[in-house]
Amino acid sequence: MSQNITPEVTSRRNFLKKFGITVGAAGAVTSLGLLSACVNDDDEMVSLLTTDGQTVQVKKSQLKVNLVEMQERGREGIPGKKYVMVIDLAKCLNARLCMAACQGAHHLKPEQHHINVLQMQNAEGTGFYYQPKPCMHCDNPPCTKVCPVDATFKRQDGIVLIDNERCIGCRFCIAACPYSARVFNWSEPKYVEGDENRVYDIELNVPQKKGTISKCLFSADQLRVGKLPYCVSACPNGTYWFGDANEDAVTNGTSKETVRLSTLLHENAAYTLMPELGTKPRVYYLPPKDRLFDYQNTEKNYLGEEEHGHHA
Amino acid sequence: MSEIKSQEEQKVIFEKIRKDILRPVMSISYGYKLWVGILLTIIAVAVWAYYYQLRDGLMVTAMRDYVSWGMYIATFVFFVATALVGMLISAVVGLLGKKWIIPISRIAEMIALAFVMMAGIIIVVDMGRPDRLLNVFIHGRFQSPIFWDITVVTTYVTISMLLLFLPLLPDLGIMRNHLKKDIPAWQWNIYNILSLGWVGTPNQYKILHRTIRVLLVLIIPVALAIHTVTSWLSAATLRAGWDSTIFGPYYVSGAFVAGSGAVLIAMYFIRKAYKLEEYITDESFNMMGKLLVLVSLVYLYFNLNEFLVPGYKMKTADAVHLHTLFVGKYAFMFWATQIGGLFLPIFLSLFRKMRKPFPMMLIGIAVVLGAWFKRFIIIIPTLIHAHLPIQNVPQEFHEYNPTGIEITITIGVIAISVLIFTILVKLFPVIPIWETAHEKGVDIEKNL
Numbered sequence: 129m130s131q132n133i134t135p136e137v138t139s140r141r142n143f144l145k146k147f148g149i150t151v152g153a154a155g156a157v158t159s160l161g162l163l164s165a166c167v168n169d170d171d172e173m174v175s176l177l178t179t180d181g182q183t184v185q186v187k188k189s190q191l192k193v194n195l196v197e198m199q200e201r202g203r204e205g206i207p208g209k210k211y212v213m214v215i216d217l218a219k220c221l222n223a224r225l226c227m228a229a230c231q232g233a234h235h236l237k238p239e240q241h242h243i244n245v246l247q248m249q250n251a252e253g254t255g256f257y258y259q260p261k262p263c264m265h266c267d268n269p270p271c272t273k274v275c276p277v278d279a280t281f282k283r284q285d286g287i288v289l290i291d292n293e294r295c296i297g298c299r300f301c302i303a304a305c306p307y308s309a310r311v312f313n314w315s316e317p318k319y320v321e322g323d324e325n326r327v328y329d330i331e332l333n334v335p336q337k338k339g340t341i342s343k344c345l346f347s348a349d350q351l352r353v354g355k356l357p358y359c360v361s362a363c364p365n366g367t368y369w370f371g372d373a374n375e376d377a378v379t380n381g382t383s384k385e386t387v388r389l390s391t392l393l394h395e396n397a398a399y400t401l402m403p404e405l406g407t408k409p410r411v412y413y414l415p416p417k418d419r420l421f422d423y424q425n426t427e428k429n430y431l432g433e434e435e436h437g438h439h440a
Numbered sequence: 441m442s443e444i445k446s447q448e449e450q451k452v453i454f455e456k457i458r459k460d461i462l463r464p465v466m467s468i469s470y471g472y473k474l475w476v477g478i479l480l481t482i483i484a485v486a487v488w489a490y491y492y493q494l495r496d497g498l499m500v501t502a503m504r505d506y507v508s509w510g511m512y513i514a515t516f517v518f519f520v521a522t523a524l525v526g527m528l529i530s531a532v533v534g535l536l537g538k539k540w541i542i543p544i545s546r547i548a549e550m551i552a553l554a555f556v557m558m559a560g561i562i563i564v565v566d567m568g569r570p571d572r573l574l575n576v577f578i579h580g581r582f583q584s585p586i587f588w589d590i591t592v593v594t595t596y597v598t599i600s601m602l603l604l605f606l607p608l609l610p611d612l613g614i615m616r617n618h619l620k621k622d623i624p625a626w627q628w629n630i631y632n633i634l635s636l637g638w639v640g641t642p643n644q645y646k647i648l649h650r651t652i653r654v655l656l657v658l659i660i661p662v663a664l665a666i667h668t669v670t671s672w673l674s675a676a677t678l679r680a681g682w683d684s685t686i687f688g689p690y691y692v693s694g695a696f697v698a699g700s701g702a703v704l705i706a707m708y709f710i711r712k713a714y715k716l717e718e719y720i721t722d723e724s725f726n727m728m729g730k731l732l733v734l735v736s737l738v739y740l741y742f743n744l745n746e747f748l749v750p751g752y753k754m755k756t757a758d759a760v761h762l763h764t765l766f767v768g769k770y771a772f773m774f775w776a777t778q779i780g781g782l783f784l785p786i787f788l789s790l791f792r793k794m795r796k797p798f799p800m801m802l803i804g805i806a807v808v809l810g811a812w813f814k815r816f817i818i819i820i821p822t823l824i825h826a827h828l829p830i831q832n833v834p835q836e837f838h839e840y841n842p843t844g845i846e847i848t849i850t851i852g853v854i855a856i857s858v859l860i861f862t863i864l865v866k867l868f869p870v871i872p873i874w875e876t877a878h879e880k881g882v883d884i885e886k887n888l
Contacts (some may be wrong), residue, residue: 132612241832246829246831274586274677276576276581277572277581278581280621295569296569297498302508303677304677304678308826309554310505313568316496329876338497401828405679
């Protein structure tokens, strides 16, 4: 895993160069996702675990987490990376641990899905299969095109993020996304303890904000510290492969096995969703052949509608 | 200008026109107060509803993650559509040299201004974060159709205001000169200031005519742009029902229908309330009826293209969408708008007997109602069907049944636009005095 996804060394070095030691320490803290309030002005020393696994002593007063720096870093992305996900449809058993892990990490309500496991059928009479559907992180994203304020954007590492500090809630991106990958905070979002003092992390999109968009981020906060996305690590069935297209390597979230991306895609005749739309997704699917579960008729046809409806 | 009239004759004609048209400006009737009172009440209730929306978020509407645009956006499209009539009447028909539009061009301009202003407001109502409105200017991206929309709508508001204001100048001069004793001081002061010292010299008229002409030419591309860009808000996406190359002309032609309907309604009630039968004549309704037929036929043509061509091919996603419209959940609304709001108005207006004030007003109401529901039909059914199955969400995510709050706010915003129009037609002469006098052979440059 760490051979494939190692943003921590370079990114941290760049970071130190750019913002200096103090901010760097803060950066280490943010990298660990420990963003809760820590802004007392006493000079008490605290121990921190940096991203490369070392313990350092830092003055508590220096631990101010700066929104502006977080935003800049979040918009820039992780240099040299091109993240990619491969979903093996033959492996998905609809365990939905990916959905649960995702909703937990991003403080989402039960009906809000950054990743959604869909019951699919390609045509009448063909088999049913489960299809996890995260954001496709398209290379030609229809959503970022239409945003009037640059609140949603594509980073150099291929990830499409949303800045809920800037989003005006026009929902044009929802209308534009053919994959229905975006959700909206129609009401006051689900806050968990500590959210009220928490500095907004654009790479986690937490805390969520009322009246703004939320979406799958490929767990950019996890990638920054060299971990796999929440959904990928949570899967018990080996459905997800995740990695860096530049390194041509992906790691399985369950077995932690690392394979060559190009070989995986080639051997399994991988495909992307709705390629005819020209969105160029960064999420690949491996066909649901030799599925691990029994055929289940859910009375939904291949368009997701009730089978007994008018529509043949 | 027909035959040359004597100075005395001209004076008499001018005085009559002036008195007839300015009579409503000088007094406020009980009916007018009642009408304004009703509108203000509706607006007050809507403000109260909007407070709940601000407090609890857009959750109070029926919009959810799939149908994420609803009545507000439909009404926005309706406002922009109806506002296009200012350009149609004054610029397109006016520049063709048709004189019958003189008594109704100002009504059309006032409708345009009132409606396009509210188009801007309802977009803010639809925003999840109206407090961040300024982000559009701070972080604006010119790649986004919303940015284009804001640009052209602002331009259209500006030109519409000028097109309303500049032809008012001679009338404001007349009001300043003649109304000092008849109206409250504050009202006279408004006219005095707005008249910009107009005296009506030949040179002033020359400049005025030239400026108006430039604006009339300018407003044509701007008006086409605002509604084309509005259509692109939908057409720029990859959704069945919106993903159409004819959406621009489809919207623009539909806009002329909606606007003509609105003008017919306004003409009827203004003529009745202000007793302007001599100016807004039966012939005006006759001509407006003919114009309505013309623009409706164009719209019908685009409707045929928009529904027949995908309906012939029945591509998977299009088929689902068309099924919903033709025989599915929205079939009643669809056929009601197509037949009641388009086909019947065309058919009925073909008969001379129907092109009388009262029937035309009824047809206007049918057209305007049809226009609003047509916008609803354009926006909502498309969103109900996503490319991928809609699963693991509550039942309310699968449908869109507008809530009371949403309906109240929408009606409130429409009431504001009607109120603006109501105030405009009270404060200013609804018919251009100077142009009407000029048409009746008065040498306006000498008779101020």
